[in-house]
Amino acid sequence: MELATDPKPDFLAVYRTHAEHVVRTARAFGVPASEIDDVVQEIFVVVHRRLADFEGRSSMKTWVTGIVHRVASRHRDRIRAAAARHDSSADADEFPTTDEDASKALERKEAAATFLRLVEQIEDSRRDVFVLAELEGFSAQEIAAALDVNVNTVYSRLRLARDDFEAALGRERAKRGTR
C-alpha cells in the first residue's frame, strides 16, 4: 500500500518540535490545567497513530494543530456538559506553597487566568481563530488549514473575536473599578 514505502516522520522529533505549542494551545482552547496531562497524552497518541498518514499536504504544524483542535473541542464540550450538571469550578488549581517562587508562580497563574477568563467569553469558533492568531502567531492561511475553514472566514472571525476580547477586557476593568 501507499504507506509502506514512505519514510516515516520521527514521532519523537514531532513531539519535541510541537509539544510546547500543543500544550499552550490546548489550554487556550479551554482544557483546564487539571486535565491537560490527559489531553496532551490523547493528542499525541492520535498524532502517533496518524503520523503514517501525514502526507505533507499541509505543514506539520497545521496538521498537528488540527488534531489539537479536535481533541480539545471534545473536552471543552464534555467539561461544559459536566459543569451544567453540577456547578463546580472545573479548574481548582492548587496554589503554590510559600516558596520564593510563589509570587512569580502566582503572577503567571493570574496572567493565564485573566486571558482564559476573557477568551472564555468569546464564541468558540471565533475564540479558536483568535488563539491561533494572537497567542500562536499563525497566519490566516495557517489557521484556515488547521481549522479547515476558508481564509475569509478566518479574517472575519478574527475581527469579531478581537472586538469580543476587548469588550470582555472592558467589562472586567469596569467590574474591578466598581469594587
Added chain:
Amino acid sequence: MTDELREDATAIVRAARDALTPTSAELTAHEARVLAAIRGIPGDAGAPTHAESLVTSATNTALAKKVWLALAFMAVGGGGYLFGASGRTDGRRESVPRTSSTVTRAEPDVQRVPAEATEAVAPAQDSVSAPAAQNMPARGGVSFARSSSSRSASTFAVAPPQPIEAPQVAAAESRLAQEVALVRLARSSLQSGAPNVALLHLDAHVRDFSDGVLAHESTLLRVRALCALGRADEARTLAPNDAEGAAVLSQACTTP
C-alpha cells in the same frame, strides 16, 4: 490581518503566552507520559522505530495477551508486529542500560492511569513511584527514586534496568489503549487486503467508543474500506467534509 488588538489587550495576550507555555520540566513529564501511553499500546505502524526500541515493556496482562493473540492470528503488517509480539510476550525482558534517550526518557511512572486499571495492578506497583505518579509533575519515578533532581534532559540518559511493568500493564488496560488496539486492527486488516474484516472492527469501534478520540480516524478508515469494497457511494456519503476526507476519497476510491 487588517485590524490589530489594542495595546493593553496585546499585553495580556503576551503575558498569557508566557504563562501558558509549559516549562521544560513539564514538557519532559508530558513526553514521558506520552511515550508510556504509546508503549502501553502494542507496536504501532505510526512509529516503528519506537515500537522496536521500546520492546522492553511487559504487557503480560489478559488484555494484552488477547490483543497479541489477535494480532498473531491475523498476521497483519508483516514481521513488524510479530517481532514486537515475540519481544513482549515473555514479559520480563529488561532493558540493557543504553544511552538512547528514547528509552530512558520514557520511564512511565508518571503516567496517568484510570482508577480501575490502577487498582487492578496495585499489588505489583512500586510504592514509591505510585504516589510520585499522582503528585509529581517531575520526571517521574526513576529520577525521584534516585533522588536526583536537577539533571537536564540530555544527561538523563543512562538508567539501570528497572522493573517497570506495572504502569505499562495499566496503560495496556486503559480505555485509550483498547480503542487504539481496535482501530489498529481495522487498519491492519485493511492494509492486508481484508476491508470486510476492517469494517467489522470499525463497527466494534463505533459501538464501544462512539465518543472515542480516534473517531475521525475510524471514519476515514471506514471510507477507505468502503472504497476498497467498491462501495464508493457509501464512502462518499460517509466521508468527512474536510480536506482529509476529500484526500482519502480521491486516493482510495479512484485507485484500484
